Amino acid sequence: MSTRPAKRARADTDSDAVDPSKLEELVDSIDSRTVANLLVAAGKAHPYIASSIQQEVDRIAAAERAKVLDFDYLSKSAWKTLNVTYNRLKDSHAYEMTGEAARSIDECFESIRARCPKNASFKTKESALETLRKIGKSICLSNGVVGHEIRIYYQDGGKLVPVMLDIAESLTDEELETLRPWCDDKLVELQGMAEGYCIFEDLGQVIDVWDGDGEGEDESEDSIDGNEEDGGESGDEEEFEEESFVAGMWAQKHRRIL
Structure with a gap:
């Protein structure tokens, strides 16, 4: 009577045998x-x-x-931080809160950086650049202890210019041409304000992105510049900033006389 050969034991360590239901768990590990x-x-x-x-x-x-993202709410948030949040505090207490105020503004910059990648839509990049400009202008025009200390903080650089530069360098030639009037008007204006406080010293690098891309005399009117003619809270905000700037300059001159 012949006997059948015993079956070979199945290897338990067969690496090719993977239960598909466990793949997600394996990948997560x-x-x-x-x-x-x-x-x-x-x-x-x-x-x-x-x-x-x-x-x-x-x-x-x-x-x-x-996708089109509107970052204007961040400019309003930064403006409130600079002009409202700490304006009722005593000077010594407001000075102590400068670090918190600076972190709040830096978070606005980081939010724009994270949500405006190189492949973002043109309108998203347009909103990001304009919001960054508005925040920069608010920093220049803000009064009080917090505004003064924030300007000192940004004399060492800060995040505004690097974020703005990354976005500007991601624009196509056509997009740069569309925004040339904005650069020549609004961005150059910000550079002039910033120079008076020795802040945002590398802003010229952003403006240089537009160099050599045409004369910009007959550009499309469909640009950021038109957005500020809409009025509303943004217009009121910048009007208030101008008044604050005049008042602040008068106060500084008065203190020097005294």
Whole structure:
């Protein structure tokens, strides 16, 4: 009577046998850098994976181009921080709150940086640049202890110019031409104000982005400059800033006389 050979035991450590239901758990247990490296390797080995990666990148880019974000609320937030939040405090207490005020304004810059990537829509970048300009102007025109100390804080640089420069450098030639009147008027105005306080010293680098892109005499009127003619809170805000600036300069001159 012949005997059948015993079956070979199944290896429990077969690396090729992966339960598909556990893939998500396995991936979650790996750090993001390793996951990225594995995805790149898979894309190189399998063209259909590479194609899927490209399709996802294109989808994200298209979604960003279609999205329009308005950052004007951040300029209002920064203006309130500079002119309202601490204006009832005694000078000594207001001085102590300068660090908190500076962090609040820096958060506005970081929010714009995070939400305005290079592939953002033109209107989103336009709003970002104008909001940054308004915040810069508010810093120049703000009165009181907090305003004075914030200007000293930005004499060391700050985040406004780097964020503005990144956005300006991501604009196409056509977009730069559309915004040339804004640069020649509003941005140059900010540079003049900032020079009086020795702040935003690298703002010229942003203005230089527009150099050599045409004369800008017959540009489209569909630019940021038109937005400020709409009135509303933004117009009132800048009108108040101008009045505050005049009052502040008078006060400084009066103190010098005394």
